[in-house]
Amino acid sequence: MKFLAYFASSMAATIVAMSCIGAAFAYDDLPSPPPPPEGWVQPPKQSENSVTQDVEDQIIQRFTAATGGDPNGILSQQQAKVAGWGLVSDHFSEIDRAGTGYVRLDDVRRFMSERTPQHIMRMKNLSKLNQRP
Template structure:
């Protein structure tokens, strides 16, 4: 009986070892991505400033489109809604701090910049001045 137990244990160990090695090589048949084309240069790393510039550029473009091509114009809540700019439409009363019914590009940019993840993280990590 003892020989049978040793034999069964040996078979179980052999199967486990074989399965373990199979798992290591399980994905060897996946295709390897091709090398980058000749002359390809990786894009520059993004920084907080470059992301901010890109976001501001997109906001300027949306504002200009929503005001009918006038980047120095005034935007109403109805124009923002008609342009599909739901975030600005939904938060219009917060952006229009003066309550005039219209906002300028600077108002939208200021509202957005106050809610960036970078600013929020800086505020959370800043030492509490009231202590």
């Protein structure tokens, strides 16, 4: 009797395990994605320079929009806040090193470039080198 109970339970376990194997292959019938449209070209892989250029373009666009269309103009903290440029608005005193109450595009670029991951890693590596005896 014990043998029959053991045999029945092991068969039940085998059946359950075998039914799960079928579930693992259940997605073989999904269609493959369609081919890309005619004329489509794979975009180039991003490099550090292309990402830097994209960020630079975004900074210029946001600065120009915040100053009312003048990329050579000046930006106040209030203008940055109204334009929704919270990073510049929140760190305005750090960007405006001269304390004039306004900043130029070059000031914003300098501030942003000091916060890039590459710049931060360079500064950390330099501090490690300077700490060595």
